[in-house]
Amino acid sequence: MLSKLFHSFVGLSFEFKEHTITSCGVVSILLAATFAISCYAWFIKKPTRSTPPLPPGPRALPLVGNILSVEPNLHRYFAKLSQIYGPIFKFYLGRKLCIVIGSPSLAKQVLKEHDVVFANRDPSAAASVLTYGGKSIGASPEWPKLRQVLVRETMSNTSLNSSSAIRRQAVLRSMKDVSGRVGSPIKVGELMFLTSLDVATRMLWGASLRGEDWDAVAIQFREVLEEMFQVLGDYLMPLMFTSEVVHSVYSKRMDMDEEGTPDSNLAFCEFYDATFAISCYAWFIKKPTRSSPPLPPGPRALPLAGNILSVEPNLHLYFAKLSQIYGPVFKFYLGRKFSAKIFESLLRPGQSGQGRNEGKSSKDFLQTLLELQQQGDYSLSMDQIKALFMDLVIGSTDTTSITVEWAMSELLQKPEVMRKACNELEQVVALDSVVEEFHLAKLPYLEANVKETLRLHPPAPLLTSRRPSVTSNLSGYTIPKGSTIFINAWAIQRNPEVWENPQDFQPDRFLKDVKIGDFRGNNFNYLPFGSGRRICPAIPLAEKIVPYVLANLLHLFKWSLLEG
Numbered sequence: 001m002l003s004k005l006f007h008s009f010v011g012l013s014f015e016f017k018e019h020t021i022t023s024c025g026v027v028s029i030l031l032a033a034t035f036a037i038s039c040y041a042w043f044i045k046k047p048t049r050s051t052p053p054l055p056p057g058p059r060a061l062p063l064v065g066n067i068l069s070v071e072p073n074l075h076r077y078f079a080k081l082s083q084i085y086g087p088i089f090k091f092y093l094g095r096k097l098c099i100v101i102g103s104p105s106l107a108k109q110v111l112k113e114h115d116v117v118f119a120n121r122d123p124s125a126a127a128s129v130l131t132y133g134g135k136s137i138g139a140s141p142e143w144p145k146l147r148q149v150l151v152r153e154t155m156s157n158t159s160l161n162s163s164s165a166i167r168r169q170a171v172l173r174s175m176k177d178v179s180g181r182v183g184s185p186i187k188v189g190e191l192m193f194l195t196s197l198d199v200a201t202r203m204l205w206g207a208s209l210r211g212e213d214w215d216a217v218a219i220q221f222r223e224v225l226e227e228m229f230q231v232l233g234d235y236l237m238p239l240m241f242t243s244e245v246v247h248s249v250y251s252k253r254m255d256m257d258e259e260g261t262p263d264s265n266l267a268f269c270e271f272y273d274a275t276f277a278i279s280c281y282a283w284f285i286k287k288p289t290r291s292s293p294p295l296p297p298g299p300r301a302l303p304l305a306g307n308i309l310s311v312e313p314n315l316h317l318y319f320a321k322l323s324q325i326y327g328p329v330f331k332f333y334l335g336r337k338f339s340a341k342i343f344e345s346l347l348r349p350g351q352s353g354q355g356r357n358e359g360k361s362s363k364d365f366l367q368t369l370l371e372l373q374q375q376g377d378y379s380l381s382m383d384q385i386k387a388l389f390m391d392l393v394i395g396s397t398d399t400t401s402i403t404v405e406w407a408m409s410e411l412l413q414k415p416e417v418m419r420k421a422c423n424e425l426e427q428v429v430a431l432d433s434v435v436e437e438f439h440l441a442k443l444p445y446l447e448a449n450v451k452e453t454l455r456l457h458p459p460a461p462l463l464t465s466r467r468p469s470v471t472s473n474l475s476g477y478t479i480p481k482g483s484t485i486f487i488n489a490w491a492i493q494r495n496p497e498v499w500e501n502p503q504d505f506q507p508d509r510f511l512k513d514v515k516i517g518d519f520r521g522n523n524f525n526y527l528p529f530g531s532g533r534r535i536c537p538a539i540p541l542a543e544k545i546v547p548y549v550l551a552n553l554l555h556l557f558k559w560s561l562l563e564g
């Protein structure tokens with residue numbers, strides 16, 4: 001039928017070549033041309049058999065994609081979709097094409113076999129806001145250099161040993177805080193968050209600030225971050241959408257103003273307030289369903305924009321507040337022109353502030369970076385240094401506090417596991433003593449508890465999204481350049497084909513077979529820290545701080561769940 005039609009049109013067009021062209025003829029020519037183009041599109045442009053299709057996935061609506069069906073815990077939702085569409089499927093967040101990977105073999109292809117193609121990140125708008133326009137390890141195109149600085153200067157054995165006094169002081173302070181509250185409820189996550197924040201900020205500039213300066217900066221920093229995390233948590237999803245637009249606008253601003261003055265940050269945030277995606281989120285996702293009880297009262301929301309115009313400016317406020325905090329810290333050093341003599345006097349016993357006493361002979365990260373820069377070892381802009389600080393603070397606080405909180409939650413619900421962990425501690429550490437970092441090597445059951453917690457509750461359940469630099473092929477499907485790739489580590493770590501009783505908290509599994517607990521990126525059944533070039537650069541620090549706090553909480557106090 002098609003070919004008959006085609007031929008009659010082609011025939012007509014030939015006829016007109018031989019005769020005078022009339023108005024009716026013009027129409028026919030146009031029709032013929034349209035038909036020819038359509039045929040071209042159909043036959044020629046139609047994906048040939050040799051171009052593999054996109055992965056399967058739920059049907060997407062124009063513009064909003066699959067956003068209307070999204071559920072709050074993306075990793076759980078993606079796991080459900082995997083059961084329908086298989087271990088690789090596509091999903092549209094707005095117009096953004098996302099590919100979700102849910103099997104160890106496909107994760108291996110992305111994270112190891114095609115690591116170079118998939119090593120780029122897809123920085124979210126949140127990352128752009130927090131890292132001076134994507135200057136952090138996670139977001140910057142210069143990530144290899146930044147990672148190298150972080151790993152070499154803070155994660156080597158030597159640096160970690162020299163910062164052990166900082167961690168000890170932070171942990172002791174937290175334990176003292178708990179001992180003052182014996183008999184009353186403790187929010188473990190909050191406690192751990194503050195401990196990690198204390199460790200991170202002391203590693204950053206703990207040796208640089210004198211006692212009172214330190215206290216003032218630490219308190220402000222903590223308050224701003226806590227508020228900011230709250231807002232970012234609420235708006236995580238829309239922030240993921242806006243990444244591309246925000247990133248490019250912000251980069252342009254930064255080109256104009258390399259130092260990223262608070263003014264340009266404010267301007268950026270004003271732009272940011274008005275993004276479509278946030279409105280979309282406020283309207284579509286947060287809208288209550290009929291069956292839900294009503295939401296608490298609140299200010300009237302506009303259609304599409306919701307309350308965004310009044311809520312979002314807070315983000316720029318937090319950012320401006322952070323800049324105010326950073327300002328004096330950086331000026332403190334710049335004013336002294338990085339002289340080695342100054343460092344000596346800063347570190348001299350007796351004159352040192354609280355932080356310095358703890359670091360003893362160690363330098364903080366700020367001192368190290370400025371020295372390196374002065375020596376010409378690395379050329380880092382001030383924004384890059386500030387963004388690296390953010391990497392350390394954001395990378396370490398949420399991840400470690402979530403892990404300790406989940407560990408305590410699991411142990412409290414399994415008294416026999418709690419008892420076994422406490423018995424092990426009592427055999428290694430005297431009853432009236434605190435647990436020290438050097439004890440950790442003798443506590444394999446405690447380590448197994450941490451590993452099992454990271455298996456069931458990985459703090460980054462979808463790792464961090466990747467963006468392929470070229471179009472590639474995975475398992476017979478096309479993965480377009482620039483799409484967003486999620487690895488569902490949460491689902492992989494609960495895969496019943498790999499893990500026995502995958503939903504149960506059973507730390508002993510890691511003692512029976514130590515190989516299954518390798519989390520350094522070679523075991524694609526267990527990926528709490530990711531794998532490949534972008535694997536978490538701070539595993540050595542995480543390995544110290546998480547079990548260290550957990551061990552002290554278990555050894556020094558008796559815990560029970562609140563009634564009800």
Ligand code: HEM
Pocket residue numbers: 121137138139143147391392393395396397399400403454458459460463464465527528529530531532533534535536537538539541542546
């Ligand atoms: C329990 C503790 C932690 C867990 C489970 C964890 C997990 C992760 C994961 C899954 C990734 C992404 C890896 C990938 O995409 O392949 C990551 C990246 C990262 N983590 Fe951690 N992390 C932890 C602690 C820390 C700490 C203490 C820091 C502090 C410096 C940190 C800093 C970072 C940074 C900077 C990145 C980005 C690396 C890059 O993009 O190249 N993490 N982490």
